[in-house]
Amino acid sequence: MGRLAIRRVAYNGQKYYFESPYLNDGIIVLEGENGQGKSTFMNLIYYGLGGKVSGFNKRDKEAENKHNEIYYDVDNYVELEVTINDKNYELTRSIGDSSIYIVDSEKKVIETCVYRNKSNGDTTVFSDWILEVLGVDVFDIVQGTKKFKLNMTDLMRLIYHDQATEVDKIYKIPDNENFLSDSLEIRKAIFEVLLGEIYNDYYSVLGKYKIKLKEYEKKEAVMDSYNEFLAEILNEELGNVAHIKTIINENEEMLTKVTIERDIARSEESNASEILKEIDFERRKLNQLQGNMEELIHARSSVEQSTEKILYLIDGSEKELYEIEKIRFVNKKLKLFTPNTCPYCLREVIRDKDKCICGCEIDEEQYEKFFYTDQEYLEILKVKKKAIQSLSGLLNKKNKRLQMILNELEEYNHKINGVRSFIQDLAKDITSDYNSAYVKKIDDRICEINSNIIEYRKAEELAQKRENIAVEVTKLRNQIDGLKIKVDSYLSSAREDMLVKKKIFSEIYLDLMENADKNCYAAYVGDDYMPHINMNSYRERSASVPKRLMFFLTMLIMSLKNNVNYPRFLMIDTPNKEGIDKINLIKNLEQLSKAYELRSDPSTLFQIILTTGTGTYPESFKKYVFLTLEDDNLLLKIKTK
Template sequence: MTQYKPFIFINRLIITKGKHTVYDEFFHKGVNIIRGTNSSGKSTIMEFLFYGLGGSILEKQWKTVALSCDNTHIEVDINNQVFVLKRQVSTNFKEQMNIFEGTYDESVNSSAQNWLSFPYASTANKESFHDNLLKLLNIPITKSQDSSYINFNQILRLIYTDQLSGISRIFREEDFDSSFKRETIGDLMLGVNSKDVTQKKLEIIQLNKNIDKLTSDIRAFTTMYGEVESESNINERISENKVAIETLTSSLYSVNTVENESVDESTKELISSKREQLNTSLQTKENLLRDINTLNFEIIDSESFVVNLKKRLINIQESDNTLSILSDIAFNFCPSCFSKVSDNLKEVGACNLCHSSNNDSYESPTFRVRKDIEFQISETKDLIPKFNDDLEKLTGSYVLIKEEISNLKGEILILEKPIKGISSEKTGTLINIGELRQKGSELAEKSRVLNNLYAKQANRDSLQNILNSLENEVLSKESSVISNRNNRKTLISAIALRLLLKDLDREDDFKDPKEISFDFTNDRIKVDGVSNFSASSTSILKTVLKLSILIASCEDPGFLYPRLAIMDNVEDKGMEQARSQNLQKIIIEESNNLEVEHQIIFTTSMIDESLEGSKYCIGEFYNPESRTLDIKGY
């Protein structure tokens, strides 16, 4: 069958309690049915699927029997790479996730070092498992207008239809939800925002933050110092001050200087002390200059390192894609003698050319390498702002030490050349020189602060230009976004309308509907503008919409919806048996008609007799005596 990416399919679910396995079932592509009587644990398994994939379950939502278990392991196929996702069963909805590349059987015999641990939320040093899963799926990390990151849990809220959420709601309910968040999830899953546009929107958000921070710093400076002096003006004042000092100093020695007059001992000690200070300052200046050069090199080297690492990531991904393409090649003729390749004695999963059996599943050798490179990129990018801050401080210190050296040299010059007959005029000159040197120190400090301000102003103006350019780019593509959104929502609505006509004749408004509309923002579905139906009919409508989203994603490769539907509501809210069984047949018929790989998992307590024991069924028919979780005696 054809494959559209992204996709995530569940191969196997394992739930453990201590050393015991209390649930272990394999799943397949297409339709998977978990069936059994009420209160036999079907919904518990669906909750475990949601949680194991990264969903958030609050303490009040956990069933007691589920909390008695210890760990979930889900073997998944993500874009043709097999992973095991492991989470400890916990009332902490922010529980971390451990990820192993390979099958569950391989993970059991593997050492702990082959597992990678990811926190629920990203930190400065490590990405979250949500971000990691999104990267594996090649779904862009997105932020909504209310600054909420769309993590994988948010996407699962659309994939998973549970029994506890309101029957008229499209998304699984959760605390602190918002219309902005739902709108962004919907647009993301419809694929209406290209990865390029999404990335630009994230950049716009970050640029606005950076500009706001710089503007705040500039405003704080003007509040403290008042009017901002121009760079040329402050430099001119510093230059004039130095000339004035030099002129006054020269005037002291123009007449009546004492030649070869001995300097008293106390003055010699003072000169010696000043020279030591000068030598120390000169050494400090040299060290500062060396550190400044080193930091400049570090910044340039780090930026270059990040660029090269990003290129390596692209190359690695291209290598993976090439291997994936080559592994899918089916040879109809021998590449050596050009004879037709025989299908005789060929085992399932065997090589198409030589027919040799290969029981070892292919593992991409690049997963850990990619994670290591991504960590290095993140770590290096975090260092660059620190380097820039350190450089700014060193540059300011360098300006001050230069002024201090100039002052020390002037003081030593006066001490080493005694002046005969200190008149009141010359005393005044010395006082003026002291005042000018103090003024020079103040100007140097002001220059340092102003240089910092000028840098912030230049940076703000540069970022503003970039922001304006990005906003113009995004604005120019908004019409395309709106068109894509409307086209894909129209496709989903048309499919939903077709499916609703297959429902049994129970709801008057479903007999001859003209339009089905849905709104991710307001979390509502309507038929011909009406949303108020019986509970069972509303449940049917919700299932039809969720199924339609999956079908549409299999008809249009532009969708980013990962071709998976998990539904625990196909007979919710008092639905009669005949209507439920009709819906089951609709799901299977639609699935069988699709030519793109997908996966549907649903539960029922009213399975159609023709489906019981079929290839669609997962596990046994459960009941209160034989529940889904085999925890008796454990």
């Protein structure tokens, strides 16, 4: 990542204005009493960088904690002069507007939009612009059905140490707080992108993989739905396109031959002896069809009888199941039936083992089999239900078989009627000079072939669509397989890199915590990238101040020692919270000077903007103070007419 530094902060409206002096590199301090405008200064910077400040939102009439001087001002805007990678830019954002206008070093004006969902194709998203200038790839984060891009304001959660966030939460509260934006996965992604050299590539490829995987799953679902659709409209399995084209060609060749045969038949005179032979052939054909139809009628009768028997068995089993359920219920509620109950008076009887109530010798197991526990009743019910399910499955098979027989009977009936009609037409041609019956049959055959060709062309279209979907599914599967390999490769390298980074981070963090908190003896960052102090033992609330502050400082120091994405820029807004005393707070703030000491190269530049109470900082920081707000010297000044 490149380097970011704020050089000048300005606010202008019809009623109020403010303009800061030039802001240097290193540690710079704005001191002032409560209510003088320290947090306002930080909010102006954050707002100018595309962040959301609820007190500035003029469109929210019900907004709490309105910043009255800004909320009710007119024609007001924030202007920042920033340095990114040694290039100067001017950023201007009107209060209540989602546009940020950028003037680069060549005086070129770029219009950007803060909110991605309000940006059209012609307007650049501000976050995309600044991340690109800083050298961070803009990639998609996919969680479940949600897809969004990691924005600059997400990364600012570990760059802007604000005052509103509870100190034990570490990360700044997201601008749009919900279970997704503040999920563990998102927080880990922010940490990994800021400090991991390879994680940026990993998340970029991971986002592409998840998007492509969703495309694949969606297309695969389309394929499954299409196959179900084909199964419903077709009586048999649909062949592939090549096979269907072969059948179409065969039918077209057959159509040509039959058409020629019809032309020949039209030109020939009828022959009585040939017609009689044809009639005899058709009668034999008729007999064969009728014989087949009788076999089908017999099969239909057999299946119908079987179906009736199955229905009878299902009905009996369901009644038996109902009776058993009633018996179980009564026995469970009233405890009527036990091996030691008199069947006449229903009183409890003291019975000797292997003796009946009447005193006769019995087999205990044989005796008890007429009495069941609740668990045994459940097992009996389970067996009965399974039997009913088996019978229902068999019934479905019989119904399908019956439907097939009925369809075949209808087809045979149609063929028989056709043969009978043809025999009648042939009989008429015996006394005629024209083969009308034969020509009519050929015409019917031509119609049938044409109809088949039309059906096969429809089938070809359906098969082509199926194959197109299959090609897309295969293509997407190959793409996700390739991306998965890349994801695994990047993840393996990124984990190795992050393992080293976590070790270095924990060492720096421990050193800072031991200097900032006299009671700290153990500090490290866990797998969730959250700080763990003194093996997670109970600490007083004020101990959370150094815990959070040193975490942010460690992030900055990591960027001064390694080539990572953290922008060597840190904002710290009045860390005087949770009842921490002034002495300990100053001791905490002293650790900020470690940024000078621990950087790998003395020429490496950084910027820490600190706002704090008047005099609430180490004596050595006096030279870093660029502005003091006290008495009537407020941050926002009233314009004089």
